[in-house]
Amino acid sequence: MALTYDLARAPDLSAFLRQDKDGTANLELLVKGARCAACMSKIEAGVAALPDVAAARLNLTEGRLSVRFASSKGDAGRVIATLDKLGYPATPFDPAKAVEAHDKESRRLILALAVAGFGAGNAMMFSVPVWAGLFGQELGPATRSVMLWLSAIVATPCAIYAGLPFFESAWRSLKAGKANMDVPISVGVILTLFISFVETFLNGRDAYFDAAVSLLFLLLIGRWLDHRLRARARSAAADLLALQAPAATVLGQDGLERVKPLGEVAVGERILVRPGERIPVDGFVEDGVSELDNALLTGETAPVDVRPGDTCRAGSVNLTGQLRILAIARSEDSAVAAIARLVEAGAQNKSLYVRLADKAAAVYVPVIHSVAAITFLGGLAFGLGPREALLRAVALLIITCPCALGLAVPAVQITASARLFRKGVLVKSGAALERLAEVDHVVFDKTGVLTEGRPSLIDAPAQALALAAPLARASAHPLARALAAEAGPGPRATDVLETPGQGVTGIINGRRARLGRASFVGLEAVRAGETELWFAYEGDTCVRFRFSDQLRPDAAQTIAELRALGLSVEILSGDLEGPVARAAQTLDIDHWRSGLTPQDKAAAIDALAAQGRKVLMVGDGLNDTAALAKAHAAMAPGGALDASQNAADLVFSGESLGAVSDSIRVARAARSRALENFGFSALYNLGAIPLAMLGFVNPLIAALAMSGSSLVVTLNALRMQGAGKA
């Protein structure tokens, strides 16, 4: 990676600039690693100091930097290079409309919650005297009437506003020919308001204005908790596309270099790819020798050599030499775009998942509504008069309000995710936890998940290491860097010359030395299936350094824990057979496959799903994103690509793989807690229904019963704090 900003080499990022009405350009960047006040002032001051930047503001919560340029033209590449130098890698992104809409929804829910809270509190103020009147204290009919009217004036507009999210959702679901949880809520609230007005007109005592608003208040708490849980999830596909090189350097017929937006690169054009850049579209290598890092595309740990005639795929990183590529596919047809489409398909698949609360609603809605209808008709049949019969039916609807379903499940899930968050696991939606609890088979990617994902030197004698270190320090090659890291700081070789795809030579203590592949030091090339580097002084014996991707320290323990939880384990890797077989053997995993393409992985997940298995996919690379999106549940480590983190339901940070088994345990505990809450509300309803049918329910009892049951389910949810421990 270039440390100094080089105008000629910077890709053209002008496609990410947004033009404002006042003629200035804006840029949105996702910044990684900003955590504290010091980072924030460093980033803002650093970026604002650039010429033609008018202002920079970092949103620390979301890790987003908004940059406003002084004119309609801005140099996005320079901002990114500056951030890179400060130590914060940044990617430009298009604040997709989905994100904005999401944010609006969140604000609307909070405002509805505030309005419902205001309405409930103030209506209650007028209800208390009326309730007191129920016990025969001195409350004249005139005063009661005034109280009820005041209550109606406050509660009705609040209930209508706060109820809109439910009414709209109910209407959508009815139009689709289904009945979700919002249907009984909407029917209940509207009927309650209606009957309360009638009662107030007729000077009766059964007005439930406060109940209608507090019902909405309690339900909105649940709705908002659920929404907040999902607020962190961003659009997976959008980020995946941001990962692609946004522009390509195209060589014209006249031999001039031109920077073109990716979408305009045509088949048959020649593209220049410099070391450190991503391959923009699929193509053939026409000229140049280099190595490609396919780790994120295929999961292969060892870099792949390319020479003229070889194909290379979009998204892999060119490591050492400059390449000239003949484009054989347009950007939309390239491998990365194909993965992006698979991810979208997977996400749609997941949205078909029926949540626990909706499953319960499918039973609850018809039962409660039939019972209410029976109460009304039965009341008429037993000679109750239409008003009394309707009152009893409405009381039944209010008292059996689905608070437990609407509040208890989100309460359990937010407690569970808070617990996991303290362990470094980020849960992206409540539905994700529900799916995770159902999992019976775990598929691991190898590179970066079971292993640490970076080559580290194995069993090298310290003497040999000290010999080769000066040359390794002078090289930019990833293997040489791993070697240098192992050796620590020290002297550097002089007169260093790096040969792309081959190795590096230089002078150490007056002798010319070589570090690189076997052929580079004059040996016959032997492909042993492992990553290696050779070192030799010219005309001297050669020393071999072997590299391997080490297993995470707690990988074996985690696999054992997963088996103890009754789950079967499998490895699907894009890496070569040798390393995968070794990892599988060490971890005692019988089922493993190697050399898989992203499409193979997704197909393998589909095949497992077709057998009725509920699969948890744990993966980190671009080659896993499609599988992550397709799996029943998905987890990604914090070191994974943004695209993979987005396709995953849960993201765990830190080096510990134990987060996988921990998360499954917590998810299962959350599931049983939610089921307990359903059981409790079923019991409660069994008791409440006869009371309402027999006419024992008055507004006071309805209010007490409603808040009482909500309190019980919430307290049960809080028991999650101690649950799920090993």
Added chain:
Amino acid sequence: MGIILILAPISVAIGLAGLGAFWWTLRSGQYDDPDGDAARILMDDSDNKIG
């Protein structure tokens, strides 16, 4: 009875004022970046540095 007719609207009005204040904080984006705002208060304002 008369006092209720005075006090009840006042209490509702106070509630409405609170609701309006909350609406204002929401609209002006005061909940958009809670972590950032918590950190920003610790940052030195370079323009006002003494000495």
